[in-house]
């Protein structure tokens with residue numbers, strides 16, 4: 001099967017300044033990919049390269065088997081939602097749906113309408129008057145109604161409060177299971193994405209530090225926390241520091257997004273709160 005993303009030595013320089021250095025990535029189809037790293041790590045640069053907004057300085061990149069944004073068909077296969085969920089403030093929710101239908105040949109009006117109803121958005125409300133969470137839901141419905149094969153979100157939950165974040169991720173997971181789409185989500189914080197992604201890319205200082213299936217990464221490198229009454233279990237390969245208490249990462253935190261519905265089997269430990277230790 002053709003990978004959703006395949007890069008070799010992918011490098012983007014802004015003048016002399018590195019945005020991304022020598023990235024080698026192969027992401028299989030059907031994953032929810034967490035792209036995580038601190039400020040300036042290169043997340044937006046990589047997403048810009050995938051969507052075709054940036055051109056590589058050197059190296060190669062193939063998205064769904066083709067060069068990014070190579071033609072109209074390729075553009076239609078990739079949905080991109082930039083930071084701050086851009087919408088047109090003076091247009092109503094219904095206007096956004098009409099615009100989406102005009103601009104996209106593959107537009108699924110039924111899907112868009114159904115999702116708008118399900119999340120309780122009033123079609124007559126202007127986008128400029130929606131809350132951050134409602135804007136995110138609108139942007140998600142618009143992106144999904146394009147029926148893309150790859151859906152990209154740059155920092156989708158950064159500006160949302162815990163409840164809106166949870167609702168957004170829940171809706172996203174519903175789309176994923178309904179549409180069979182690959183999703184790439186970026187965030188500064190692994191904790192934002194860890195329960196929804198099944199593939200992880202860690203970036204720092206413009207370089208890929210770690211990439212792979214979450215289950216594989218967990219199998220080789222993780223630390224578990226258990227209830228206070230039982231002893232803490234460490235993976236034999238783990239070189240992590242002393243165990244954390246459950247209060248460090250409460251499983252029932254209101255901040256915790258819903259579990260990923262992917263058919264990919266999770267590790268037996270995946271429902272236990274987990275803490276990533278630094279890659280070695």
Ligand SMILES: Nc1ncnc2c1ncn2[C@@H]1O[C@H](COP(=O)(O)OP(=O)(O)OP(=O)(O)O)[C@@H](O)[C@H]1O
Pocket residue numbers: 014017018019020037038039040041042043044045046188206
């Ligand atoms: N237009 C630009 N001109 C010059 N340098 C840039 C430009 N865009 C990004 N950079 C630099 O490239 C590096 C990667 O930036 P990028 O925006 O991709 O990181 P990021 O992980 O998305 O950061 P953030 O989380 O803050 O959005 C940073 O050092 C940044 O300063």
